[in-house]
Amino acid sequence: MHHKTLPYRIFSIFNNVFLILLSILCLLPLYHLLMVSMSASAPANAGLVTFWPIGFTLEAYAKTFNNSNFLTSLWVSTQRTILGTALAMLVSTLAAYALSKDSHIFRARNVYLWYFVVTMLFAGGLIPSYLLILKLGLMNTLWALILPGTVGVYNVILLLNFFRTVPKDLEEAAFIDGAGQLRTFFMIYLPISLPAIATVSLFIMVGHWNSYFDGIIYMKDAEKLPLASFMQTIIVQKDMTKLDPQMVANMSQRTISASQIFIGALPILLVYPFLQRYFVKGIVIGAVKE
Amino acid sequence: MEANTEKQVTLETTPRAKTKHKYKQPWMLHFMVLPAVLSVFIFSYIPMTGIMMAFQDYKASLGMMGSPWVGLKHFEYMFQNDYFLQITWNTLFFACSKIVLNLIIPFIFALLLNEVRNMGLKRSIQTLVYLPHFLSWVTLSGILIDMLAQTGIINQFISNVFGIKPIFFLGDGAWFRFTIIFSDVWKEFGFNTIIFLAALAGINPALYEAAEVDGAGRIKQTTHITIPSLIPIAIVVATLALGNVLNANFDQVFNLYSPLIYQQGDIIDTFVYREGLLSGQFSFATAVSLFKSGISLILIVISYRLAYKFAGYRIF
Numbered sequence: 001m002h003h004k005t006l007p008y009r010i011f012s013i014f015n016n017v018f019l020i021l022l023s024i025l026c027l028l029p030l031y032h033l034l035m036v037s038m039s040a041s042a043p044a045n046a047g048l049v050t051f052w053p054i055g056f057t058l059e060a061y062a063k064t065f066n067n068s069n070f071l072t073s074l075w076v077s078t079q080r081t082i083l084g085t086a087l088a089m090l091v092s093t094l095a096a097y098a099l100s101k102d103s104h105i106f107r108a109r110n111v112y113l114w115y116f117v118v119t120m121l122f123a124g125g126l127i128p129s130y131l132l133i134l135k136l137g138l139m140n141t142l143w144a145l146i147l148p149g150t151v152g153v154y155n156v157i158l159l160l161n162f163f164r165t166v167p168k169d170l171e172e173a174a175f176i177d178g179a180g181q182l183r184t185f186f187m188i189y190l191p192i193s194l195p196a197i198a199t200v201s202l203f204i205m206v207g208h209w210n211s212y213f214d215g216i217i218y219m220k221d222a223e224k225l226p227l228a229s230f231m232q233t234i235i236v237q238k239d240m241t242k243l244d245p246q247m248v249a250n251m252s253q254r255t256i257s258a259s260q261i262f263i264g265a266l267p268i269l270l271v272y273p274f275l276q277r278y279f280v281k282g283i284v285i286g287a288v289k290e
Numbered sequence: 291m292e293a294n295t296e297k298q299v300t301l302e303t304t305p306r307a308k309t310k311h312k313y314k315q316p317w318m319l320h321f322m323v324l325p326a327v328l329s330v331f332i333f334s335y336i337p338m339t340g341i342m343m344a345f346q347d348y349k350a351s352l353g354m355m356g357s358p359w360v361g362l363k364h365f366e367y368m369f370q371n372d373y374f375l376q377i378t379w380n381t382l383f384f385a386c387s388k389i390v391l392n393l394i395i396p397f398i399f400a401l402l403l404n405e406v407r408n409m410g411l412k413r414s415i416q417t418l419v420y421l422p423h424f425l426s427w428v429t430l431s432g433i434l435i436d437m438l439a440q441t442g443i444i445n446q447f448i449s450n451v452f453g454i455k456p457i458f459f460l461g462d463g464a465w466f467r468f469t470i471i472f473s474d475v476w477k478e479f480g481f482n483t484i485i486f487l488a489a490l491a492g493i494n495p496a497l498y499e500a501a502e503v504d505g506a507g508r509i510k511q512t513t514h515i516t517i518p519s520l521i522p523i524a525i526v527v528a529t530l531a532l533g534n535v536l537n538a539n540f541d542q543v544f545n546l547y548s549p550l551i552y553q554q555g556d557i558i559d560t561f562v563y564r565e566g567l568l569s570g571q572f573s574f575a576t577a578v579s580l581f582k583s584g585i586s587l588i589l590i591v592i593s594y595r596l597a598y599k600f601a602g603y604r605i606f
Contacts, residue, residue: 012407015402019402023418029433029437032433033436047441050443106316112323116330119335121587122587125341126567127343128340129337132333132340136332147332151329151333180315182318236428254436261433265429269421
């Protein structure tokens, strides 16, 4: 009834317009960046580009893709994201499955849970972690970027809360048919938990793709820097000491920075729409419980 | 055929409890947690032993076992250090402002979004406002540094419309603080509404129907049904945020700050990075970081207790 009254209709129109403007505001900076990256160098450097390209050219992209430092970093990030996500998901889902069992079936469950939760509350901090990587001999290797992030305790809890919602009858039926724990996990739990798996995978992938700090402190060679660390050094920190001086000369232009930032964000823009329908459901199940 | 009959026979002759036990394989569950246990042991528990360094004068050549013990020297130095008080204040200021705004704005946004009747429009708005959460601070800093530059789009706009001089958003202390807080809220408000939207979806529609029959308008329905239904979850969000008052977002500050505004912009985490890894004062930096972890631990425990007491919230 209420949505037929005149004041509510007026409110509705204003509300919709306001929310549409607000959501456009979330996209605008990225859109502006894209326009800068597709403009000619002179108007971009003068700050004339706003919402459409001036002197349209894809030269900046051509230069970016001719830059060997950029390409090797892109490759390092790709490897890191694929390997890191696969490893983290395998280890986390296995642990979450076991921990989702009731404590009368898996007696040590609560002990393990506390063992993990303690690390959420307390961490050794930056310096000891750095020294550990140094002592393990992982410095300057891809593993320094992958191994420390294998178990995200928050992700394990999200997954285990989801696994607990799987009907017990399914598991019972699998056991009676002769399946063991591993088979039940792979054949029943994994396929049925796709929303949760997709959500957590998205978080881990985005995390790996976006991490820059570990790359900066653990990688000594320029060709081993992941893309986010590479961009942090050249665009944000403007520290070119790690890089080839010939490359540095043509990298300081605004259009080239813009094209690099955009390409760096592109995989996330591409993956996000496909996984978005899962993650709202996944997070809600993890966060709000009866 | 033969195998089939055999199986039937065993099923009938073995008591059910026994079959259950055989297939449940509790040892397999231990085996399944093992990789996670090992990984956490190496990368979380071993670094915890490193906090010893806070009570030593750590020398890399002597190692953690051989370095001399100095008791609370680094902590005393820390508390006598005026700069340390300044960065603690900065950290609290950033974190508290963000906590308050990241609670209020998503709350209001969720209420307004709830009034959108067109589902397609609602979903499109949601998709767009969640997006910035997934972009990294490196990407966003790159964009912000470009947009907020003296010749950037924001300053162009300001000087064209208001005719005032360019603002040093990242080079002036007060503006830097504003930029940090505003950009964080901009990035996260959409994502932070998810939890409120979930709570809204869980409200029993019968309540609204009953209210309409009783003649309650939309405003009355909002103040008497919608807002009270959101209060418990808002309390959970607020109390859990308490554990984060010493986390002012390293990634954001680190990528946007510069020596120009250390006074107003430096936070505990960026200070630990500079003192520790850049200046090599491992022991002092570890002491600062231990102080921060200790306070955070106490606050997290308190906040979880409160969330459980007031709203029955548990993490598992």
